[in-house]
Amino acid sequence: MSDFQGMEDLLQDFLVEATDLLSGVDNKLVDLEKTPGDRGLLNEIFRGFHTIKGGAGFLNAHELVALCHLTENLFDKLRNGEMNVTPVLMDVILDATAIVRDMFGALERGMQPSAADAGVMSRLRSALAGELTAAKESVAAPAAPVARAMPSAPAAPVGSEPDWVALHQAVTGVVPSAPQAVPEPAAARSANDGEVAAVVNAAFGRRAGDRPGAPAPTGRRDAEKGRDNSIRVDTSRLDQVLNLSGEIGLTKNRLTSLRADILAGKSDSDTLHALDAAVSQLDLLVSDLQNAVMKTRMQPIGRLFQKYPRIARDLARNLGKDVELALVGEETEIDKTMIEDLSDPIIHLIRNAVDHGVETPDERMAQGKSGKSVVRLEARQEGDHIVIMVADDGRGMNAERLRAKALEKGLITDEEANTLDERASLNLVFLPGFSTAATVSDVSGRGVGMDVVKTNIQKLNGSIEIRSVQGKGTTFVISLPLTLAILPVLLVRLAEQHFAVPLSMVREILPIQQEDIQEVGGRATMVVRGEVMPVLPLARLLGWPQKNHPQYGVLMQSAESSFILAIDNFAGREDAVIKSLDDFRPKGVAGVTTLSNGQIVLILDMKELLGSMGDTRGVSRSSLLGNVARAA
Structure with missing residues (x-):
């Protein structure tokens, strides 16, 4: 039984607000590490964490409150100048915020969080006592977060080659005039008919057993586990939908009146002109309403971007690199369902940029570059498409080396290798099993990253392109439709x-x-x-x-x-x-x-x-x- 009987609405409100606050705190902590003297940033971090602690206390989440209280005391010491921001201290704080996020997961399942990891609590207390030293850095460096594996494309059911003729007949009710194949045995035809019926029912949201022509049921939950079906909508957009609905209602009344006049035999030119004007008005209003409803699905992509600075920071620190993740175009709006499906592909691209793309500070300075590398995550709208770019200023990609690696792994033949131009050679990284890593680690080397990225982008009706200059860096360009609806x-x-x-x-x-x-x-x-x-x-x-x-x-x-x-x-x-x-x-x-x-x-x-x-x-x-x- 849930520990939050009767408090579901309060719990959900807390989780939505607290998750956003925590993402903001993580990003501000990454910024604070770059500008440790920024008092305003420290105050914002303190206020955000204090709000989370207060909400947790209202829900009687005592273990979460205890963890937040210790971490908040650290922020207070930093605000008062009693402590200085160091990479080791930041590791401890970010370890604590990661556990806070895990505790949110327990709350989401309707359970009280268990006690925080004893090691993290001990390190927090050591930090408060001033006993956390740089000497502990080698053992204290946090492991890089492992991105959730993306689901592969759904497997087609048994008998996945459909009977197209029967399929069309079931969907449209009309036997197509395309030539019929050799008649199937009755048993096979019956099986295919069952599959076809399932297709039609799935398309219109019907269950097996629903009578034909019955309206699709409403309010059905998303079949995909873990997907958040809620959405935040600006009230001004809802007001626009309401106003348009009202105008459509008035136009409908006008059409009803004109219909009555025409049925009564009134067919003069004024009546027909009024009918034409009312239909044109309705067409315009319905188009405006459709656009307004579509806008309610649009969300700022910044809500997706805000979790990446923490990921980039932790991975770079684990690899001994100095990387800044620059976010551009966070206000760009995209379909909410696409935001969820883009999360893992972008994580893969950022991890590849930090792991493979950029060099260590020593390597960069030896090449005359700045020791700090920059990975740029940018979004912008171009016409009816959204363009997302992940660009680094690292070593770039060597087309010849990629071809050689693909040959070595048996992914292409000698004949195919000889016909590949530079663009096609760069695209070899999307082949399943392709990897240039010399050794397998928890970050890379298994060859299961980039092909999954491409598959998931294609599932969104999008495309991905690689641009690279050796010694200058690599850019991955994702192009997506504005909406999937x-x-x-x-x-x-x-x-x-x-x-x-x-x-x-x-x-x-x-x-x-x-x-x-x-x-x-x-x-x-x-x-x-x-x-x-x-x-x-x-x-x-x-x-x-x-x-x-x-x-x-x-x-x-x-x-x-x-x-x-x-x-x-x-x-x-x-x-x-x-x-x-x-x-x-x-x-x-x-x-x-x-x-x-x-x-x-x-x-x-x-x-x-x-x-x-x-x-x-x-x-x-x-x-x-x-x-x-x-x-x-």
């Missing part, structure tokens, strides 16, 4: 069935003539402005027979490759509101959406489809065009 898509058609592909990957649409298809190395290709590109038929990616010659090609580009997606036709762009498929997601399907005409279409995950095909270089020209002759 709305995805610009291009509608493409295969036979009479529509699919949606992310517009961010689309560069242009080209007509395909049979004479344009050339065979290079046994693969169907097209030449676009002097560049030879593989042609990949959408039908082949989906496992459908290709009966018609593709009429159009969509030039698509990802971080890894460029290719031409061969399709029958296209139907323009849409801003798709995504219905996710978290409970059941077939391979190659990112979600479903309802178009403006009411049609339900599948949003394709191109990266997964390409990966499932294996050889992504294209198909033979005869394979691409041969079916056309047979169909004729």
Whole structure:
């Protein structure tokens, strides 16, 4: 049973406020280490910690109060000039704040925290007694915090290659005109139908057993454990939503009145003009309301950034480096769900910058650099994208060395190595199992960091790019959509069935003539402005027979490759509101959406489809065009 029966609201309020306060205290402590004489900073730290202690006392969290009291006494001695800020003293204080954060975790689970680590309490008392000396630094240096391992992409269920025909029939209620494959046995068809039903139910939030057409249940908790579903919203934004809702209500009343007039036979030009004006007004208001609601999901990225200075400081101290983490663009706003999913990738990038990117003070000074290195974490908005950069002023990356290391580990062949340019060579760090570390440590060397970073960025419909100059430093540039709730898509058609592909990957649409298809190395290709590109038929990616010659090609580009997606036709762009498929997601399907005409279409995950095909270089020209002759 919870230790906080009847106090849940108070407990949650405390945890939200205290967690923010503690993050602020950690950052101010890192700043205080750089400017130990800043009295204003010390006062802010003292006030923040005192507030945390007061809230803990109200909740009768005695062990937390005891730890906060000892630490607060240290801050008081620093304020009064009885002690000086030293790296060893800061280690003790930051060890204490780390335990405070762990105690918050116990409170979040509804349990009173257990007593703090005896060693930390002993060191706090030694510090208060003036017995903590620099000689203890070698044994007292804190271990670097280990970042939580990021979850890999969710595994597709058994039978992950979906029956696309049955899937579309279940989602849309219409049998697509695409050619049917050889009929399956009844048992297999029944199994596939069950999977398809699960897809539809998952997309619209229904449970197994809900009657068809029933509305999706509301208030369901997020299936992902540990995800915070709450959000802080500026009241001015809620006021804007309320005002727009009121205006929409007035416009609805006007439309209802006009409808009654028209049904009564009133169809003069004034009435029709008034109807047209009311519909236009409603369209404008709904668009404004959608934008206003989207803004309620936006949060300053500074709430994510504030935990990184402490991580960078502890790791640098553990490695014997002098590193300053500079934060830029903390006011930049991003979708709240993306903030949570970005946490671990950025931790990996910062840890790599501190561990691999920057040199030790002695190495830097030998090269004529400042002994202190700077890692820059920056966010800014560019159009409808958010750009996040993690840049260091360290040693940079050696493309030739990366190629040699990938060859040594068997991650690429000699032939592939010879074809890699500098950009492609830098991207080798994203390969699973790639690492340049000579030895495995608690920080690096296992080759499981950067590939997970890239996977998680791609899951957010984003991309990551590396820019590096030897001797000058390395910059990782992450580009993300402003929000995940709305995805610009291009509608493409295969036979009479529509699919949606992310517009961010689309560069242009080209007509395909049979004479344009050339065979290079046994693969169907097209030449676009002097560049030879593989042609990949959408039908082949989906496992459908290709009966018609593709009429159009969509030039698509990802971080890894460029290719031409061969399709029958296209139907323009849409801003798709995504219905996710978290409970059941077939391979190659990112979600479903309802178009403006009411049609339900599948949003394709191109990266997964390409990966499932294996050889992504294209198909033979005869394979691409041969079916056309047979169909004729």
